[in-house]
Amino acid sequence: MSLVYSYSYSYYYLKSMLKPLVTIIVFLMVACAQDIYSLSDNTIFDGKKTVRVYNGMNDGILVYLHCRSKDNDLGQHVLAFAEFQKWSFNDNLFGTTLFWCTMNASNVHASFEVYRAKTEEYKCDTQxxxxxxxxxxxxxxxxxxxxxxxxxxxxxxxxxF
Structure with a gap:
C-alpha cells in the first residue's frame, strides 16, 4: 500500500510543478526573443533607452560614425556639425547590452563603447x-x-585660407 501511495504522491507533486515550470520557460523564451528584436519600437518590457551621438566639432569637420552591437549593425552615418545619429532599444534580460562605434574625423580614427548596460545603469535612464x-x-x-x-x-x- 505504501508503494502505491508513494507513486501517487510523486505523480501529483510533479503534475503540480509542471505549470510553474512551463511558465518560467515561456517567460525566458519571450525575454530572449525580446533581445533579438531590441531595436524595434514594440517591445514588451519597459526601460527603453535612446542613444544619441552628436557631432560637436565645428569648423566644418565631418564625423563618419559607424555603430553596432553584437546583433545589430546600424550602418555608417556622416554627421555635419550639430547633427546626430540616434537609435532606441531595450537592455537585454541579462544586462549585457553593448553598443560600440568607430569614428573617423579629420584623419583621427577612434573605436569606443558608446553604451554598456552595466556602466550606464546609474548614468542614463532613458536618454x-x-x-x-x-x-x-x-x-x-x-x-x-x-x-x-x-x-x-x-x-x-x-x-x-
Whole structure:
C-alpha cells in the first residue's frame, strides 16, 4: 500500500510543478526573443533607452560614425556639425547590452563603447546623449545633469585660407 501511495504522491507533486515550470520557460523564451528584436519600437518590457551621438566639432569637420552591437549593425552615418545619429532599444534580460562605434574625423580614427548596460545603469535612464568634440567624447549623466569626458583625442583646428 505504501508503494502505491508513494507513486501517487510523486505523480501529483510533479503534475503540480509542471505549470510553474512551463511558465518560467515561456517567460525566458519571450525575454530572449525580446533581445533579438531590441531595436524595434514594440517591445514588451519597459526601460527603453535612446542613444544619441552628436557631432560637436565645428569648423566644418565631418564625423563618419559607424555603430553596432553584437546583433545589430546600424550602418555608417556622416554627421555635419550639430547633427546626430540616434537609435532606441531595450537592455537585454541579462544586462549585457553593448553598443560600440568607430569614428573617423579629420584623419583621427577612434573605436569606443558608446553604451554598456552595466556602466550606464546609474548614468542614463532613458536618454543617453554623447557629444564628440575636438578633444574627446563626452557622455551626459542624466541623473546628475553634467557632461563627463570619457574619451580623449586631439583634432587640430582646420586651417582657413
Amino acid at each position: 543617453c546623449d554623447r557629444n564628440l568634440k575636438k578633444d574627446g567624447g563626452y557622455f551626459f549623466n542624466q541623473f546628475y545633469g553634467y557632461w563627463e569626458k570619457r574619451l580623449s583625442w586631439h583634432i587640430p583646428k582646420t586651417p582657413s
